[in-house]
Amino acid sequence: MPPTDRIRDHAGQGATTVAAHRARRRLRADAARQLADLLRRQLLTDGFPDGTLPHESTLAAEYRASRNTVRQALDLLRAEGLVERLPGVGTVVVAEKYPHGLDRLMGLAETLREHGQVTNEVRTMGPVAAPAPVADRLRVPAGSDVLYIERLRRLNGLPLSLDLTYIPLDIGAALLGADLENNDVFRLLEAITGRRLGHAEITLEAVNADANSAAVLEAPRGAAVLMLERLTHLADGRPVDLEFIRFRGDRISMSGLLHRSL
Amino acid sequence: MPPTDRIRDHAGQGATTVAAHRARRRLRADAARQLADLLRRQLLTDGFPDGTLPHESTLAAEYRASRNTVRQALDLLRAEGLVERLPGVGTVVVAEKYPHGLDRLMGLAETLREHGQVTNEVRTMGPVAAPAPVADRLRVPAGSDVLYIERLRRLNGLPLSLDLTYIPLDIGAALLGADLENNDVFRLLEAITGRRLGHAEITLEAVNADANSAAVLEAPRGAAVLMLERLTHLADGRPVDLEFIRFRGDRISMSGLLHRSL
Numbered sequence: 001m002p003p004t005d006r007i008r009d010h011a012g013q014g015a016t017t018v019a020a021h022r023a024r025r026r027l028r029a030d031a032a033r034q035l036a037d038l039l040r041r042q043l044l045t046d047g048f049p050d051g052t053l054p055h056e057s058t059l060a061a062e063y064r065a066s067r068n069t070v071r072q073a074l075d076l077l078r079a080e081g082l083v084e085r086l087p088g089v090g091t092v093v094v095a096e097k098y099p100h101g102l103d104r105l106m107g108l109a110e111t112l113r114e115h116g117q118v119t120n121e122v123r124t125m126g127p128v129a130a131p132a133p134v135a136d137r138l139r140v141p142a143g144s145d146v147l148y149i150e151r152l153r154r155l156n157g158l159p160l161s162l163d164l165t166y167i168p169l170d171i172g173a174a175l176l177g178a179d180l181e182n183n184d185v186f187r188l189l190e191a192i193t194g195r196r197l198g199h200a201e202i203t204l205e206a207v208n209a210d211a212n213s214a215a216v217l218e219a220p221r222g223a224a225v226l227m228l229e230r231l232t233h234l235a236d237g238r239p240v241d242l243e244f245i246r247f248r249g250d251r252i253s254m255s256g257l258l259h260r261s262l
Numbered sequence: 263m264p265p266t267d268r269i270r271d272h273a274g275q276g277a278t279t280v281a282a283h284r285a286r287r288r289l290r291a292d293a294a295r296q297l298a299d300l301l302r303r304q305l306l307t308d309g310f311p312d313g314t315l316p317h318e319s320t321l322a323a324e325y326r327a328s329r330n331t332v333r334q335a336l337d338l339l340r341a342e343g344l345v346e347r348l349p350g351v352g353t354v355v356v357a358e359k360y361p362h363g364l365d366r367l368m369g370l371a372e373t374l375r376e377h378g379q380v381t382n383e384v385r386t387m388g389p390v391a392a393p394a395p396v397a398d399r400l401r402v403p404a405g406s407d408v409l410y411i412e413r414l415r416r417l418n419g420l421p422l423s424l425d426l427t428y429i430p431l432d433i434g435a436a437l438l439g440a441d442l443e444n445n446d447v448f449r450l451l452e453a454i455t456g457r458r459l460g461h462a463e464i465t466l467e468a469v470n471a472d473a474n475s476a477a478v479l480e481a482p483r484g485a486a487v488l489m490l491e492r493l494t495h496l497a498d499g500r501p502v503d504l505e506f507i508r509f510r511g512d513r514i515s516m517s518g519l520l521h522r523s524l
Contacts, residue, residue, distance in 0.1 A: 047395070131324065201518075223470065227468075247468070253467045258364070259460070
């Protein structure tokens with residue numbers, strides 16, 4: 001074999017080795033994600049009753065994965081803030097993620113009643129001239145006053161969500177003197193109007209928190225936020241509550257049931 | 263006034279000025295978020311038919327906001343990848359966010375039919391021994407083989423989601439020869455079983471993409487991802503499809519209707 005061929009051959013082998021190594025690394029990352037997804041569900045649904053994950057070697061055997069894959073999967077969960085590694089103890093569940101129903105229209109305090117106390121810090125409250133898109137959706141004349149409320153909502157003291165709320169002023173005026181710190185707007189709206197809420201149109205998105213929203217929510221800048229836009233109607237169909245809600249992604253999950261045919 | 267007091271006084275004024283400045287900045291950030299939330303809905307629902315946002319001064323007048331607040335709101339939308347500033351043109355909509363229904367159980371291609379063609383890159387497919395949490399949910403014996411599929415799903419060539427799927431092998435075996443590149447698993451499951459799908463239990467979360475998932479989805483590391491876990495049942499109630507789906511947050515929004523009473 002002429003020397004140049006030998007060099008080429010050697011280079012070729014080098015490339016192959018690198019490619020094989022890259023492929024292995026990619027496969028391990030894929031396997032780690034796959035394992036992490038299975039573990040994350042278990043730890044979010046109390047699948048580890050004593051709050052401690054099995055030992056790495058146990059997980060490796062149970063999931064037919066390598067120790068390295070298990071370690072990488074646990075790293076993914078740690079990066080999400082769901083587990084922590086305690087020296088001498090192992091990997092413990094530290095997730096504080098609360099379930100929010102997607103099947104029924106409920107206020108936050110109603111939804112999380114069994115998990116603790118929801119308190120609301122009112123950051124801003126007062127009448128504002130309704131911008132066109134708000135007026136349009138609340139079916140009030142553009143430029144007429146609506147009540148604007150901005151609240152930071154906490155569960156047992158931990159920031160959960162930042163809520164921006166618009167309410168027609170004929171209903172909203174009564175909210176100005178209400179105890180918004182300790183009550184859902186939903187409950188207050190039903191009390192004020194003497195009517196039940198009916199339905200809400202919702203849109204959910206995942207967005208990275210901007211610097212200011214992150215600071216308010218006491219989350220890292222860029223943290224994933226579950227953004228909910230919700231237009232709620234009274235049972236008679238009148239729209240009464242337009243909200244833009246940013247839930248901390250690491251504190252809330254939304255669950256529901258979908259049907260193939262309606 | 264003794265000199266020390268003068269100094270103290272001066273320092274006090276300085277602190278007050280800083281506090282006032284901080285408060286102003288916070289207020290502008292809050293106002294910018296408020297405005298951005300109104301604009302984001304409009305631009306995601308084709309509220310700017312020619313794809314261009316009104317001039318900053320027009321927006322400032324329309325929303326009774328300062329030019330600085332408008333600029334900061336547009337910056338937030340730009341950071342989310344929803345708009346871009348083109349010199350000589352203005353702020354244009356560049357969002358490619360597609361609506362996904364939360365009301366009916368549908369496959370991705372079905373859901374996005376009017377928006378273009380969904381294609382699937384099968385990254386991995388084959389039988390795996392079902393780990394306990396998978397076996398449990400699919401109601402198959404632990405350790406028995408299930409079909410595992412990993413797909414990168416695109417709409418008109420753009421990466422939309424990374425789907426990890428587990429299917430009982432008695433049904434899944436027929437998928438091994440099927441055209442998974444161009445068909446929803448839902449459609450294939452109904453064709454294979456000759457039965458309709460019934461319902462699915464879903465959980466939605468917002469998470470930051472890990473490095474590998476981000477790379478596969480061609481998104482920045484840490485990008486917000488809408489994570490969907492879904493267990494789908496045949497109409498007779500048998501669970502047949504367990505999926506862990508990561509949607510790019512900047513490409514998908516989920517919409518539905520909630521009712522106060524069921």
